[in-house]
Amino acid sequence: MPWQQHPRWSRRAPKDGARGVSDESGGLYVLQGNRSLAFWRYDIGADGWEILPDVPAGPAGRPVVGGSDLVHVRVDDEAHVYLLKGRTGEFYRYDIAAGEWQELPAAPVGIKGRWDRGSWLVHDGMGTIYAHKARYTRSMPEPHHELWLFDVRAGSWEQAARSGLPLIGWHGNRRRAKRSRDGSGAGWFDGAIWSLKGGNSQQYFRYDPGRNRWHEEEPIDSPGSANRRRMVKDGGHFVAYPRGRAFYALKGNKTVEFWRYRLAPEGWTPGGGQSVAGQLAEERFSVGPNPVRGASVRLNWNLAAERSVRTSVFDAAGRLVKRLELGSARGGNARLDISGLAVGTYLVRLDGSHAPTQKLVVQR
Known part of the structure; x- marks a missing residue:
C-alpha cells in the first residue's frame, strides 16, 4: 500500500x-x-x-x-x-x-x-x-x-x-x-x-x-x-x-x-515489505490463566534444547516468594501452586532459559 x-x-x-x-x-x-x-x-x-x-x-x-x-x-x-x-x-x-x-x-x-x-x-x-x-x-x-x-x-x-x-x-x-x-x-x-x-x-x-x-x-x-x-x-x-x-x-x-x-x-x-511466515527458533514460556482467581496456574515451556529449568516467582518489590524445580526437558507443562500468594502482581521467570519473564496478576 x-x-x-x-x-x-x-x-x-x-x-x-x-x-x-x-x-x-x-x-x-x-x-x-x-x-x-x-x-x-x-x-x-x-x-x-x-x-x-x-x-x-x-x-x-x-x-x-x-x-x-x-x-x-x-x-x-x-x-x-x-x-x-x-x-x-x-x-x-x-x-x-x-x-x-x-x-x-x-x-x-x-x-x-x-x-x-x-x-x-x-x-x-x-x-x-x-x-x-x-x-x-x-x-x-x-x-x-x-x-x-x-x-x-x-x-x-x-x-x-x-x-x-x-x-x-x-x-x-x-x-x-x-x-x-x-x-x-x-x-x-x-x-x-x-x-x-x-x-x-x-x-x-x-x-x-x-x-x-x-x-x-x-x-x-x-x-x-x-x-x-x-x-x-x-x-x-x-x-x-x-x-x-x-x-x-x-x-x-x-x-x-x-x-x-x-x-x-x-x-x-x-522498506517494511510483506511479512513471510516461518518457524522461529526461539524459546517460549507461558503462564495461565492470567489474571487468575484460583489456587494454581499452568506453566508451559518449549526450549531450543533439553536442559534443567525451574520457575521463580517475584513480588512487586522484587522479592523471591516461590520457586519450583521443573527438571530436565526440552518442553513440558506443570502446575504451580499459588494458594499462598496475596492479591497483586507478580513476575514468573523460567530460570535456565532465554524465554521472556511473564507477568501474573493474582485476584481473589
Missing part, C-alpha cells in the same frame, strides 16, 4: 513533541506538539480528524514539547490515553468514555529532574506503564538512564528507578557510549521492552523486567534507501506490531527510510 497524504489538521504543523498512539479500534490519538496543547483523534475508517479537549497546561502553564509521549491503556474494561509531558514530567490520562483529562502524580524527579527528548512510555498490557527518562545521570558510579514504573490500578509510581537503557553499545564496528535522545522509542512484545536508542545511533536493546536487565540486539543498519550512512535521530519513531511478530521504525534524520524488524533469523529489513 503506498503512502498517502491526508488533509492538514491545523495551521500549526506538528513538530517537536508530536506523538500518536493507536486505540486498536480504528482510531489514533495525537499530540500536535510544536509548543501547543492541541490534542486530536483521527478516525481511520472515516478518514477524518476530531478536535478533542486540549492537554492541561499544568501549574506552570507549559505547552507540549520534546520528551512527551502517549500510550493507550485498556485495563479492567476501561480505556485511557496516558500522557507524559516533556521536560516537566507532568503526567495525565485522557478518559476516552468521559472525554476529559485527569491529573495524575507527576513522574519521579530522580537524579535529574527534566524529562528530555527521547523519553518514552510503554504499557505491558497488564497494568504497568514503563517510563524511560532520556536524560542520563553522570553522578552515579556507572552513569546510566532511568526507568520508572507506574501501577495503573494503584495510580502510583514505584519508589525506586530500574535500570535504564545502557550507555554503551555497538556503533559501526566499535562500541561507544551514546545517550538516549531524539528518535528514541520503544514497544512491548513477548514479555519484554524493545527499544531503539536514537540520539544519532543505531543501537537496539531488549529489556527483561523480571531480571531488570538490558540485552543488546542486532543494530539497525546505517546505510539504507537514502544511499547514505544515516543513524536514528530526530524524526525517528518505533512501534511494535505483535500480531505480525514485528517492529516498524522510521529513522528520521532527514531521511524517509522505513524499516521492519522481525525476530531472528530475519532481523532488520528496509
Whole structure:
C-alpha cells in the first residue's frame, strides 16, 4: 500500500513533541506538539480528524514539547490515553468514555529532574506503564538512564528507578557510549521492552523486567534507501506490531527510510515489505490463566534444547516468594501452586532459559 497524504489538521504543523498512539479500534490519538496543547483523534475508517479537549497546561502553564509521549491503556474494561509531558514530567490520562483529562502524580524527579527528548512510555498490557527518562545521570558510579514504573490500578509510581537503557553499545564496528535522545522509542512484545536508542545511533536493546536487565540486539543498519550512512535521530519513531511478530521504525534524520524488524533469523529489513511466515527458533514460556482467581496456574515451556529449568516467582518489590524445580526437558507443562500468594502482581521467570519473564496478576 503506498503512502498517502491526508488533509492538514491545523495551521500549526506538528513538530517537536508530536506523538500518536493507536486505540486498536480504528482510531489514533495525537499530540500536535510544536509548543501547543492541541490534542486530536483521527478516525481511520472515516478518514477524518476530531478536535478533542486540549492537554492541561499544568501549574506552570507549559505547552507540549520534546520528551512527551502517549500510550493507550485498556485495563479492567476501561480505556485511557496516558500522557507524559516533556521536560516537566507532568503526567495525565485522557478518559476516552468521559472525554476529559485527569491529573495524575507527576513522574519521579530522580537524579535529574527534566524529562528530555527521547523519553518514552510503554504499557505491558497488564497494568504497568514503563517510563524511560532520556536524560542520563553522570553522578552515579556507572552513569546510566532511568526507568520508572507506574501501577495503573494503584495510580502510583514505584519508589525506586530500574535500570535504564545502557550507555554503551555497538556503533559501526566499535562500541561507544551514546545517550538516549531524539528518535528514541520503544514497544512491548513477548514479555519484554524493545527499544531503539536514537540520539544519532543505531543501537537496539531488549529489556527483561523480571531480571531488570538490558540485552543488546542486532543494530539497525546505517546505510539504507537514502544511499547514505544515516543513524536514528530526530524524526525517528518505533512501534511494535505483535500480531505480525514485528517492529516498524522510521529513522528520521532527514531521511524517509522505513524499516521492519522481525525476530531472528530475519532481523532488520528496509522498506517494511510483506511479512513471510516461518518457524522461529526461539524459546517460549507461558503462564495461565492470567489474571487468575484460583489456587494454581499452568506453566508451559518449549526450549531450543533439553536442559534443567525451574520457575521463580517475584513480588512487586522484587522479592523471591516461590520457586519450583521443573527438571530436565526440552518442553513440558506443570502446575504451580499459588494458594499462598496475596492479591497483586507478580513476575514468573523460567530460570535456565532465554524465554521472556511473564507477568501474573493474582485476584481473589
